Amino acid sequence: MQNIFYNDMQFSVKPRGERWDITYSLPNGSSAIAGAGLFAGLPESEAGARALALIKTIFPVGIKTVGPDVTHPNTIGDLKIIGPDVTHPNFIYWNKDSVSCPREL
Amino acid sequence: MEIKGSVALVTGGGNGIGEAVVKHLAKHGAKVAVVDMVQKNIDRVVKDIKEMGGEAVGIQANVTSEADTARYIKGTIEAFGQLNIAVSCAGIIRDGMMLTLDKETGKVSRKLGLDKWQAVLDTNLTGTFLTMRDAAEAMVNGGWEGLLVPISSVNKIGQVGQINYSSAKVADALMPKIIVGEFLMRGIRNIRCVAIAPGYTATPMLTGMNQEALKAILEDVHLGRLVAPEEIASLIGHCIENQALNATTIEITGGLCYPKGIAK
Numbered sequence: 508m509q510n511i512f513y514n515d516m517q518f519s520v521k522p523r524g525e526r527w528d529i530t531y532s533l534p535n536g537s538s539a540i541a542g543a544g545l546f547a548g549l550p551e552s553e554a555g556a557r558a559l560a561l562i563k564t565i566f567p568v569g570i571k572t573v574g575p576d577v578t579h580p581n582t583i584g585d586l587k588i589i590g591p592d593v594t595h596p597n598f599i600y601w602n603k604d605s606v607s608c609p610r611e612l
Numbered sequence: 613m614e615i616k617g618s619v620a621l622v623t624g625g626g627n628g629i630g631e632a633v634v635k636h637l638a639k640h641g642a643k644v645a646v647v648d649m650v651q652k653n654i655d656r657v658v659k660d661i662k663e664m665g666g667e668a669v670g671i672q673a674n675v676t677s678e679a680d681t682a683r684y685i686k687g688t689i690e691a692f693g694q695l696n697i698a699v700s701c702a703g704i705i706r707d708g709m710m711l712t713l714d715k716e717t718g719k720v721s722r723k724l725g726l727d728k729w730q731a732v733l734d735t736n737l738t739g740t741f742l743t744m745r746d747a748a749e750a751m752v753n754g755g756w757e758g759l760l761v762p763i764s765s766v767n768k769i770g771q772v773g774q775i776n777y778s779s780a781k782v783a784d785a786l787m788p789k790i791i792v793g794e795f796l797m798r799g800i801r802n803i804r805c806v807a808i809a810p811g812y813t814a815t816p817m818l819t820g821m822n823q824e825a826l827k828a829i830l831e832d833v834h835l836g837r838l839v840a841p842e843e844i845a846s847l848i849g850h851c852i853e854n855q856a857l858n859a860t861t862i863e864i865t866g867g868l869c870y871p872k873g874i875a876k
Contacts, residue, residue, distance in 0.1 A: 528662065539655045542669040543662035545691055557690075564687045565671050 509555040514568050520551075520558045527554045529562070541565060613696065613757050615852050616641030620697035621688045623675050623743055626653025628815035629763065630701030632841030633848055638666035640849060642697070645688040646670045649702075667692070675702045675739030685746045694754055697852060698747030699761040700740040700784075705817070706732050707773045729776045736780035744787060748803060757802045759852055762787045764809040766865050785809055785861040792859035804858040806851045811865025814838040834867025 511518040517532045518541065525548050529541040542561065546554045581588040620637045624630035626648030638644050638661045646661075646668055648654045654670035661668040669691040673680035688695050706728035714721040740762045751758035764785035771778050788805040795803055812818060812829055818838065819826075830837065847864050851857050 523662075526667070539651060540658045540662065540670060542691055543658055544665070544667035545669065547667075561669070561687060561690045564683065564690045565669075567683065 509551065509558070511555070511559055511562065513559070513562055514566060516566065518558070518562055520555055522551070522554075527558065529558050613759065613852050613855070615849055617643075618696040618852070619643045619645075619688065619692040619694050620699065621645040621647060621684065621695060621743075621747065622699045622701055623647045623673075623684075623739065624700070624702030626650050626657055628701070628817065629810065629813060629841045629844050630699070631657050632845040633699050633701060634668070635660065635664070636842065636845035636849055637697070637852075638664060638668060643667040643692045644669075645684065645691065647673050647675070647684045647702070649674055675700070675743060676734040678742060681742040681746050685743075685750050689750060689754070694756045695747060695750050695758070696756055697759050697761070698743055699763065699848060700743045701763050702735060702739055703763065704732060704735045705774070705777050707777070709773055710775050724775065732776035733780050736777065737783050740784050740787070744791065744805070748791070751803050752800055758804070760788075760791060760803065760805040761848055761851065762805070762807045764807045764861055766809050766811040766863055766868055768809060768861075781809070788859045788861060804855070806857050806859075807861040808844060808848060808851075809861050809863045809865075810839060810844050811863070811868040812838050813844065814840055832869050832871060833865070834869060837866065839864060839866050 508522070509520040511520065519530050521528050521530065523544065526544040527546045527549070528543050529545065530538045531541055532538055542558075545561075546557050549557065615637055618637075620634075620642045622630050622634045622637075622644065625634040625644070625646035627650075630648070631653075634644050634646050634657055644661065644666070646654050646657050648657075648670075649672065651670075651672050654672060658668045658670040669687065671684045671687050673684045675681065685695065708724045708728055710724045711720050712722040713719065744760050744762060747758070748760060750756075762784045765777070765781040767774055767778050768782040768785045769778075770782075785807050788807050791805040795801070795805075812833065814837075826838075844864055847862065851862070
């Protein structure tokens with residue numbers, strides 16, 4: 508069995524017969540299966556390398572930014588009006604002033 | 613193409629029709645990638661396949677994202693070395709009439725929101741396009757034999773209350789004609805495309821609906837019951853094995869009829 512620590516996540520590559528299973532720990536303490544029955548016949552070192560490559564593909568490290576909705580601009584003549592992406596789940600309609608930064612009248 | 617030894621990717625593979633497709637293909641010897649938005653559904657399906665002795669990889673992703681699509685295509689190839697079958701089961705509904713009138717004034721009181729329109733088009737049409745496009749790219753570049761399976765719906769004929777869903781599904785149903793025509797023009801002969809248009813199917817979404825409404829729907833189904841997800845999975849299995857099936861959309865409805873017995 509091999510343990511791989513990657514991007515703050517703990518993965519285990521365990522043999523099952525001639526194949527390999529990849530499991531990982533979830534924040535709540537339980538475990539999830541990333542793959543089952545993979546890399547048939549490969550030795551442990553090779554299976555570990557293949558598992559790491561797969562993990563890096565499935566769980567990439569990066570920052571996802573949520574910007575304005577550039578896909579659906581409204582146009583007035585040649586002018587593109589780009590509004591916020593109101594369909595995004597993180598979009599919040601503010602109907603009152605911020606407490607920490609109140610509007611100055 | 614034989615199912616045994618092939619590699620399949622199924623979006624929406626965590627429940628409903630997608631889960632049945634994944635399990636059918638795994639049972640018949642395919643290596644499968646289970647792509648879904650819900651991690652606990654992925655875990656359940658991958659665990660089931662593991663217990664069947666099959667080979668599976670689970671990838672949490674959003675099919676409307678181009679970056680996620682590239683990630684699950686690459687992940688599948690990373691795990692199994694090739695890709696032969698892509699089935700786009702991921703789909704959502706956000707039903708509503710285009711206009712709602714005020715009963716007293718007769719004026720429009722509400723319009724179908726752009727959010728409901730866009731979300732359904734993004735998942736059911738753009739998501740399908742991205743999966744078909746990137747799977748085809750991988751198959752062509754890898755030189756692998758392949759089958760692309762967009763999932764349409766019998767409601768492609770136009771269902772009231774589903775202007776968003778029906779619009780997306782009729783477009784999905786057109787894909788095989790266009791994709792295979794373009795493959796012919798480009799000299800790509802080893803990849804086929806067959807869409808499936810299911811009727812009312814016993815998925816969690818439908819079995820959880822109002823039972824009276826469900827009973828009324830079943831009165832118009834010649835089969836007298838909902839189509840089982842496993843029956844759709846079995847049809848997809850047949851499409852994989854029968855090379856003559858190509859550039860078409862196959863309906864599987866149990867004999868869905870309009871009232872008074874005209875088959876839809």
